[in-house]
Amino acid sequence: MQNDFFSTDEFSARQKSGLQQAINHAFNNSPFYRRVFEQAGLEPADIKNPADFSRVPFTTKNDLREAYPYGMAAVPLDKILRIHASSGTTGKPIVAGYTRSDLDTWAIGVARICEMAGVSAKDIAQISFGYGLFTGGFGLHYGLEQLGATVVPFSSGNTERQLTLMQDFKTNVLVSTPSFAIYMAETARELGYNPREFGLRIGLFGGEPCSDALRKDIEAQWGLKATVNYGLTEVVGPGISGECLETAGMHILEDLYYPEVIDPDTGELLPDGEKGELVLTPMFKEGFPVLRYRTGDITRLIPEKCACGRTTRRMDYITGRSDDMIIIKGVNIFPSQVEEVLAGFKEVSPHYRLVLKKEKGFIKDLEIQIELTEEGFTDSYKELEALDGRIRQRLRSTLSLAPKVKLMEPKSLERTTGKAKRIVED
Ligand code: ADP
Ligand code: ZN
Secondary structure (H helix, E strand, C coil): CHHHHCCHHHHHHHHHHHHHHHHHHHHHHCHHHHHHHHHCCCCHHHCCCHHHHHHCCCECHHHHHHCCCCCCCCCCHHHCCEEEECCCCCCCCCEEEECHHHHHHHHHHHHHHHHHCCCCCCCEEEECCCCCCCHHHHHHHHHHHHHCCEEECCCCCCHHHHHHHHHHCCCCEEEECHHHHHHHHHHHHHCCCCHHHHCCCEEEECCCCCCHHHHHHHHHHHCCEEEEEEEECCCCEEEEEEECCCCCCEEECCCCEEEEEECCCCCCECCCCCCEEEEEEECCCCCCCCCCEEEEEEECEECCCCCCCCCCCEECCCCEEHHHCEEECCEEECHHHHHHHHHCCCCEEEEEEEEEEEECCEEEEEEEEEEECCCCCCCCHHHHHHHHHHHHHHHHHHHCCCCEEEEECCCCCCCCCCCCCCEEEC
C-alpha cells in the first residue's frame, strides 16, 4: 500500500504530526500520562520535533501491570469496543482496550503486513493462532478480512482436525506460531500425509522468534514461503512489522508506529544499525495509548533500503526478549543462542528447552534438554556420547558457559499449539 512507499519528507511530516497528536491525546485524556508529564516537568508544547521526543519518559511493562485493569484508559469505557490481554508468557497479564477507530487502524495495519508477505484477496487463510484475550487470532482475522482474503478462524489446538479442514477448504495461507507450524507438519506425517501436498503457499508466522534453521525446516516440510511478522499486545497486537518477500528483516509500519532503539542499561538512544531494546510509540491509539513503550525485545533498525522498494525501515529479527534472558554465574544467555548452536547439528530437532535449577532464588545450574531426530536417534551409547560431547563443546564456546546437556528421545518433549515454552524451572 502506498504508505509503505512514502518519501523521507512524507514520513517526517507524518511522524511529526503523529507524535504530537499522540502526546496531546495522552496528556489531555490519560491520568497516567498527565502524571508522567508533570513528574518530568514536561508539557506537550516542549516536544516540537521527533528529536525532542526522547525527553518523554519511557513506559515499562511494570507501569502497565500496575495499571491493571483499566488504569491506562484515555477514553470513557463505553467507547472501548474490545479488550485484549497479553498471553502472560512472563508475569501478570497486561490489559489493552480498543476504540472503534483503534480497531479499524489496527486491521488496516495487519492487512498491509499480510499484503507485504504476498497474501491477496484470492487466498484462503487458516488462522491457527488462539482466539481470545491473546491478540494474535483476532488481530490477523480482521486484518485478513480487511484485505479481502477468505478467513478460516480455526484457532489453536485440535491439530488433526486442523489438517483435515486445511485440505477440505483448500487453505493456502497458514497463520500460526512457528513452533505450531512444525508440530502440524509432524502430525501430518504421522497421519500418513505429505504436508507438501496440502498446497500451502505462504506462512504468516509470529508471536515468538523463528530462527533461520526453523524457518528452513518449516519451508522444506510444507513447501511454502515462510514470512515472519511481529507485534505485541501492549502496543496494539500483531501487525507492527512484517517481512516483504525479500525476507530480509521486518518492515515497520512507520506511519503508525514510531520506533526507537535504546541501550537497555542506560536508556540512551542508539543510531540505526546498533542493537538494543526496541521502544515503540503507536501514534494513532485512542483507547489505551502508550508512549515510548519499552518492549524488552532486542533488535536493531536496518539502515539500508530494502530491495523491494518500500521506504519503511526494517527491524532485524528479535534475538531475545529481556524477560527471557537468563543470568547464570554472571553470564547472560538467550534461548536463541542455544537454538543457533543446535541448528548446526542434523541429529537434533528444533525442540529443546532450558531447565533452570534454582537455589535460594538464584540459578545454580542450567540443563539443556535436546530432542534427537529419528535419524539422530541411535542405540549406540558411544555415538550418543560423542554427539553429546560435540554439542557441549559448541555450546560452551558460544555461551561462555558449560551447561549440562541431556539428549532426549524423538518426540519426547511437550509440543505446543501456541508459543513454545523454552524455559522451565526444575
Ligand atoms: P506475551 O508477552 O504474553 O507473550 P504477546 O502475545 O503480546 O504477549 O507477545 C508479544 C511478544 O511476543 C513480543 O514482545 C515478542 O517478545 C514476541 N514476539 C512476537 N512476534 C515475534 C517475532 N516475530 N519474533 C520474535 N518474537 C516475537
Ligand atoms: Zn522489503
